[in-house]
Each structure stands twice: as C-alpha cells, then as structure tokens.
Amino acid sequence: MPANIPTAPNDAPTSAAWADELIHRYAQSGPRYTSYPTxxxxxxxxxxxxxxxxxxxxxxxxxxxxxxxxxxxxxxxxxxxxxxxxxxxxxxxxxxxxxxxxxxxxxxxxxxxxxxxxxxxxxxxxxxxxxxxxxxxxxxxxxxxxxxxxxxxxxxxxxxxxxxxxxxxxxxxxxxxxxxxxxxxxxxxxxxxxxxxxxxxxxxxxxxxxxxxxxxxxxxxxxxxxxxxxxxxxxxxxxxxxxxxxxxxxxxxxxxxxxxxxxxxxxxxxxxxxxxxxxxxxxxxxxxxxxxxxxxxxxxxxxxxxxxxxxxxxxxxxxxxxxxxxxxxxxxxxxxxxLGVSAISRIDDSYAQNSSVLDHYAAAIDEGRLATQRGLRLNRDDLIRRDAIERLMCDMRLDLAALGERWQIDAPAYFRPALASLDQAQQDGLIVLQDNQLQVTPMGRLLIRHLAMAFDTHLPNQDKPNYSNIV
Structure with missing residues (x-):
C-alpha cells in the first residue's frame, strides 16, 4: 500500500470473534434503510x-x-x-x-x-x-x-x-x-x-x-x-x-x-x-x-x-x-x-416515487403532469428516527446526547423501548452501550440492519418477506 494512504482501522471480526451460530440467529429479513421510513x-x-x-x-x-x-x-x-x-x-x-x-x-x-x-x-x-x-x-x-x-x-x-x-x-x-x-x-x-x-x-x-x-x-x-x-x-x-x-x-x-x-x-x-x-x-x-x-x-x-x-x-x-x-x-x-420511471426523490421532509410502469410514467408526462405515484411526508417522529437510523448505519455509533440536543428531546427516554429491544444484541457483543453512546462492534457491522430495525416503528405493520435477508 502506498505510504501516503492511511492505515485501515481494525473494523472486521477476527477469526476468534467470528460466530457462525450468532450470525445465523440474526440472519432474518429486514430493510436496507436507504430511506426511513422505507x-x-x-x-x-x-x-x-x-x-x-x-x-x-x-x-x-x-x-x-x-x-x-x-x-x-x-x-x-x-x-x-x-x-x-x-x-x-x-x-x-x-x-x-x-x-x-x-x-x-x-x-x-x-x-x-x-x-x-x-x-x-x-x-x-x-x-x-x-x-x-x-x-x-x-x-x-x-x-x-x-x-x-x-x-x-x-x-x-x-x-x-x-x-x-x-x-x-x-x-x-x-x-x-x-x-x-x-x-x-x-x-x-x-x-x-x-x-x-x-x-x-x-x-x-x-x-x-x-x-x-x-x-x-x-x-x-x-x-x-x-x-x-x-x-x-x-x-x-x-x-x-x-x-x-x-x-x-x-x-x-x-x-x-x-x-x-x-x-x-x-x-x-x-x-x-x-x-x-x-x-x-x-x-x-x-x-x-x-x-x-x-x-x-x-x-x-x-x-x-x-x-x-x-x-x-x-x-x-x-x-x-x-x-x-x-x-x-x-x-x-x-x-x-x-428522474425517470420508478425513480424516488427525497426532498425536504418528503419522499416521492414515480410510477414503476413505463406506460404509466409516459402517460403522466405526456399529459403535462409529474409521474408521482406514491410517497410520504414524514412527521416529527419519523424525522427523529430517520436521523437516529442514518447515524447508526453511517457512523456505526449513535451519540444519544447529540441526537437529543439536535431534536430537543431526552433521547435515552425517547428511545427507551428501542434500547431495551437491543439488550440481547448487547449481550451477544454486537453493540456496547455506555454513557449515552451506542457503539457498534466489528461483528455488529455485519448485522447493522438488525440493529437499525430496533428504531423502526413502521416495521411491525409490514410484510418482512418483502425484504432480503440481512446476511
């Protein structure tokens, strides 16, 4: 590796830490969270x-x-x-x-x-x-x-x-x-x-x-x-x-x-x-x-x-x-x-998706109107949870104090049910929760979709077979 390239951190499970049984246990289906709500x-x-x-x-x-x-x-x-x-x-x-x-x-x-x-x-x-x-x-x-x-x-x-x-x-x-x-x-x-x-x-x-x-x-x-x-x-x-x-x-x-x-x-x-x-x-x-x-x-x-x-x-x-x-x-x-058939926009506090059928998309545009078929305007709870899920999936950590300051909430109390649902993940070594800091471990990176699901209040009402397996 060239000398001017920084060394990669130790961010992968070691052979000793790798647990096949643990991964199989968590290998359920779930969102990829390219958006929240999905x-x-x-x-x-x-x-x-x-x-x-x-x-x-x-x-x-x-x-x-x-x-x-x-x-x-x-x-x-x-x-x-x-x-x-x-x-x-x-x-x-x-x-x-x-x-x-x-x-x-x-x-x-x-x-x-x-x-x-x-x-x-x-x-x-x-x-x-x-x-x-x-x-x-x-x-x-x-x-x-x-x-x-x-x-x-x-x-x-x-x-x-x-x-x-x-x-x-x-x-x-x-x-x-x-x-x-x-x-x-x-x-x-x-x-x-x-x-x-x-x-x-x-x-x-x-x-x-x-x-x-x-x-x-x-x-x-x-x-x-x-x-x-x-x-x-x-x-x-x-x-x-x-x-x-x-x-x-x-x-x-x-x-x-x-x-x-x-x-x-x-x-x-x-x-x-x-x-x-x-x-x-x-x-x-x-x-x-x-x-x-x-x-x-x-x-x-x-x-x-x-x-x-x-x-x-x-x-x-x-x-x-x-x-x-x-x-x-x-x-x-x-x-x-x-832009185009099936394309999704994320604008301000809203998502909008075009029709996924080419003929329907074409008909809308030919009539001089946008081809928006469906979408969602997020409420305050959606916005707070989107912030939490995005930071968890991007930073591999969640600073609850900083999140609370951004949204003027008591974040540990607001997310008490979510954090409680992660007790088993903490026992299994996927996360470390200390001083309002949720840190994802190397093994947890593989299962980050599962960890994010704890903060998703829309998921219980959805059909999970529509999602791919986490690993």
Missing part, C-alpha cells in the same frame, strides 16, 4: 401536488441538489437482476424516453431555486451505457439547462457501467461530460457462474476499462460483486476476490444475492439446486471480509468497502456519511431528485 410505507395518497409543495419548501433550506436519472434499458437480461429494466437492443427506443425525462425536468425545476448547486449526479439502471454517446451528450445538456450542473472539483458525478457495453472511447466521452466516478458491474469472474446467470464478461473487459479510468484520472471507481449466486463456492469466490484485489478498485460493493423469484421473474431462470447453502454463503461473507480488510480496505458497513483515502471512508471518519437510494454517499444533506 418504500413499503409510501402511500398512493401522496400526490404530485404534495411533491411540488415539498420542492417549494426545500428552497428555504438552500441545500445542494443530488440528481438521480434512471435509464431502464439494457440489451440482455441477467438472471439475478432485481432492477426495474427493459430488455431491448434498439437504442432508438431511448429517444422518446429521454424526451419525457426532459419534460419531467422542466416540470420539476420550475419549483426550484436555480441558485442551488448540483453537487451530486448519478445515472443508474438498467444500463446507462445502453445510450449512444450522442444521447448521453444530449441528456447532460438538458440536465445542465434545467438545473445547472457543476464544475466544482468536489462534485460527485457517477454513472453505472456494464463493461460489456462500454469501451475506452465511452470512458473518454463520459469524462468530457463531467463524470468523475464510475461503478462497474462485475458480480463474479468465474465463467461457470457467469453462464449460470446469463452474463458472459471476461476479466479483460473490466481490466481494460479500469486501466483507462486510472489513466483518465477518474476520482473513484467502484466494482459490484454478488455472493450467493448459482454454482458459487467459497473457494471460487475467493479466487474472484483475489483477482479483484489485484485490480485495486477504490470501492467495492459485495452484495448478498436475494433470490425472490416471485417478485423478479428473471430469477425463475436460475436453478435452485445450483444455489449455495446458507453455510456456504456465510463462508463467502467471511472470506470477503478477511481478504478485503487484509488488503487494506475499510469495512464501511453491510456490504460496502473502500480504500482508507476514498471519499466514503473519509466521510465516515468525519461523521458526514449519508444513506440514500443509491446506498452510502459522501455528500451529506443534499436534496435528492429522482
């Missing part, structure tokens, strides 16, 4: 009018903006995929969609103070690199016209890339458009696993793009991996991890595959007999943490890892890390505007 609490009683009112209220806070653009198209379906996507090879189908995105921008931006900087931009999908280079340029121009994009070197402008759909020319074009961070989907480098999930992607495709990204001085590069896929074993996944460590990405997201074929039809193409057992998946998780921390990565929390000098790790050390619908973010306190 999307299952959104109501169709929340309308486009409620969303525009939230946009107007948000101007008073003068928070910077974060823009998310959902591009639902991809050329080929991966069997594990749980995203909102449309499989097609016809890039012309993107044209009317992009026109509607522009109309949505116009409908949204008219309610915003145009002096608010766009500090964060994220294109997700689907496969954003499904778009042609000209279409990408056109979309950036429209975003700049409607919102005013930033040239600040501290901006965080990211795009998800399918290495099978991009080349070095694509990266050069993205850099010219202002993107400074890339996220590459890899999932697994084992050819047999790739065949089982319908995603043929030789290592050379990923390696070539990473080399070019480094040459072009992109600020940060993330790789996505998934454990628990068909035909994976602990040994085979360790080989993939070894190759990934050689490639030295700044960030890694190592997701637990959630097999929910009843909700995501492409997953029905996966042979359940090829799926690894719960014990094998746990072995993969253990190997992942051991190998990545040994290689110098900081375990940010759950399934995210970063080099100590990456902005995610720096933000966590500074207490400014945030959760949003794209996961962990180094840009705290931005108002998030989601």
């Amino acid at each position: 999307a299952l609490s959104f109501s169709e009683g929340f309308t486009a009018g409620d969303f525009t009112a939230a946009l107007a209220r948000s101007n008073a806070g003068q928070r910077a903006l974060s823009l998310y653009v959902h591009i639902p198209f991809c050329r080929k379906i991966c069997f594990y995929c749980a995203c909102n996507k449309i499989a097609t090879k016809n890039t012309a189908l993107a044209e009317p969609y992009l026109e509607r995105i522009d109309q949505e921008m116009a409908l949204t931006s008219r309610h915003l103070d145009h002096q608010r900087p766009v500090q964060q931009l994220h294109w997700g999908g689907g496969t954003p690199t499904f778009l042609t280079l000209d279409q990408m340029s056109h979309l950036i121009d429209r975003l700049d016209t409607r919102f005013g994009l930033s040239s600040d070197p501290d901006r965080d402008y990211a795009i998800e890339i399918d290495p099978r759909e991009a080349d070095v020319l694509t990266l050069r074009h993205l850099q010219s458009l202002g993107f400074n961070r890339l996220s590459l989907g890899v999932q697994d480098l084992d050819p047999q696993v790739q065949q089982a999930i319908n995603r043929h992607q030789p290592r050379v495709l990923t390696e070539t793009l990473m080399d070019e990204a480094q040459r072009l001085r992109f600020r940060s590069l993330n790789l996505d991996l998934i454990y628990g896929l068909p035909l994976q074993t602990a040994d085979s996944f360790a080989k993939t991890l070894g190759q990934i460590i050689e490639l030295n990405p700044a960030r890694l997201s190592v997701f637990n595959y959630a097999h929910l074929p009843q909700r995501f039809p492409p997953q029905r193409r996966i042979n359940r007999d090829d799926m690894p057992s719960a014990d094998e998946k746990l072995a993969m998780l253990r190997i992942t943490i051991e190998m990545l921390t040994a290689a110098g990565y900081v375990h940010i929390g759950m399934d995210h890892f970063a080099r100590p000098d990456d902005s995610l790790a720096v933000a966590q050390r500074n207490g400014t890390l945030q959760r949003n619908f794209q996961g962990y973010s180094s840009h705290a306190q931005c108002d998030l505007i989601g």
Whole structure:
C-alpha cells in the first residue's frame, strides 16, 4: 500500500470473534434503510401536488441538489437482476424516453431555486451505457439547462457501467461530460457462474476499462460483486476476490444475492439446486471480509468497502456519511431528485416515487403532469428516527446526547423501548452501550440492519418477506 494512504482501522471480526451460530440467529429479513421510513410505507395518497409543495419548501433550506436519472434499458437480461429494466437492443427506443425525462425536468425545476448547486449526479439502471454517446451528450445538456450542473472539483458525478457495453472511447466521452466516478458491474469472474446467470464478461473487459479510468484520472471507481449466486463456492469466490484485489478498485460493493423469484421473474431462470447453502454463503461473507480488510480496505458497513483515502471512508471518519437510494454517499444533506420511471426523490421532509410502469410514467408526462405515484411526508417522529437510523448505519455509533440536543428531546427516554429491544444484541457483543453512546462492534457491522430495525416503528405493520435477508 502506498505510504501516503492511511492505515485501515481494525473494523472486521477476527477469526476468534467470528460466530457462525450468532450470525445465523440474526440472519432474518429486514430493510436496507436507504430511506426511513422505507418504500413499503409510501402511500398512493401522496400526490404530485404534495411533491411540488415539498420542492417549494426545500428552497428555504438552500441545500445542494443530488440528481438521480434512471435509464431502464439494457440489451440482455441477467438472471439475478432485481432492477426495474427493459430488455431491448434498439437504442432508438431511448429517444422518446429521454424526451419525457426532459419534460419531467422542466416540470420539476420550475419549483426550484436555480441558485442551488448540483453537487451530486448519478445515472443508474438498467444500463446507462445502453445510450449512444450522442444521447448521453444530449441528456447532460438538458440536465445542465434545467438545473445547472457543476464544475466544482468536489462534485460527485457517477454513472453505472456494464463493461460489456462500454469501451475506452465511452470512458473518454463520459469524462468530457463531467463524470468523475464510475461503478462497474462485475458480480463474479468465474465463467461457470457467469453462464449460470446469463452474463458472459471476461476479466479483460473490466481490466481494460479500469486501466483507462486510472489513466483518465477518474476520482473513484467502484466494482459490484454478488455472493450467493448459482454454482458459487467459497473457494471460487475467493479466487474472484483475489483477482479483484489485484485490480485495486477504490470501492467495492459485495452484495448478498436475494433470490425472490416471485417478485423478479428473471430469477425463475436460475436453478435452485445450483444455489449455495446458507453455510456456504456465510463462508463467502467471511472470506470477503478477511481478504478485503487484509488488503487494506475499510469495512464501511453491510456490504460496502473502500480504500482508507476514498471519499466514503473519509466521510465516515468525519461523521458526514449519508444513506440514500443509491446506498452510502459522501455528500451529506443534499436534496435528492429522482428522474425517470420508478425513480424516488427525497426532498425536504418528503419522499416521492414515480410510477414503476413505463406506460404509466409516459402517460403522466405526456399529459403535462409529474409521474408521482406514491410517497410520504414524514412527521416529527419519523424525522427523529430517520436521523437516529442514518447515524447508526453511517457512523456505526449513535451519540444519544447529540441526537437529543439536535431534536430537543431526552433521547435515552425517547428511545427507551428501542434500547431495551437491543439488550440481547448487547449481550451477544454486537453493540456496547455506555454513557449515552451506542457503539457498534466489528461483528455488529455485519448485522447493522438488525440493529437499525430496533428504531423502526413502521416495521411491525409490514410484510418482512418483502425484504432480503440481512446476511
């Protein structure tokens, strides 16, 4: 590791501390808390009018903006995929969609103070690199016209890339458009696993793009991996991890595959007999943490890892890390505007989600109205609990005294039921509660979703099978 990179803290369970029985006991389903309350609490009683009112209220806070653009198209379906996507090879189908995105921008931006900087931009999908280079340029121009994009070197402008759909020319074009961070989907480098999930992607495709990204001085590069896929074993996944460590990405997201074929039809193409057992998946998780921390990565929390000098790790050390619908973010306190089918916005004290059905989204925009299908305006209790859950999941600690000061409450008394429900977690060594400080232990980082659930008052009324397993 270069001498100027700070050493990673001891933030992973040691072999002696690792307890398979304990993890199995806590391995229930639960939210990822990219929002609180979660999307299952959104109501169709929340309308486009409620969303525009939230946009107007948000101007008073003068928070910077974060823009998310959902591009639902991809050329080929991966069997594990749980995203909102449309499989097609016809890039012309993107044209009317992009026109509607522009109309949505116009409908949204008219309610915003145009002096608010766009500090964060994220294109997700689907496969954003499904778009042609000209279409990408056109979309950036429209975003700049409607919102005013930033040239600040501290901006965080990211795009998800399918290495099978991009080349070095694509990266050069993205850099010219202002993107400074890339996220590459890899999932697994084992050819047999790739065949089982319908995603043929030789290592050379990923390696070539990473080399070019480094040459072009992109600020940060993330790789996505998934454990628990068909035909994976602990040994085979360790080989993939070894190759990934050689490639030295700044960030890694190592997701637990959630097999929910009843909700995501492409997953029905996966042979359940090829799926690894719960014990094998746990072995993969253990190997992942051991190998990545040994290689110098900081375990940010759950399934995210970063080099100590990456902005995610720096933000966590500074207490400014945030959760949003794209996961962990180094840009705290931005108002998030989601554009496109199924996109979710977090504005002021409200969440708003567009229709997840393309035809319904298109019909709304064509009628000159926002495509808001559902959402939620948070009450004071929701806001307090959102703050608590976010700080717990981002800082891996919760300062009850500071929380109480921010909200003018007696936080230990306010959260007495939640803290009482964590007694067993404290006995099991997942947390330490002392002097109004709740500190998550290394083992607790793996189960942070369970710890956060203690503060969630909406969860008892929800159907837990709608959530993936915690580990």
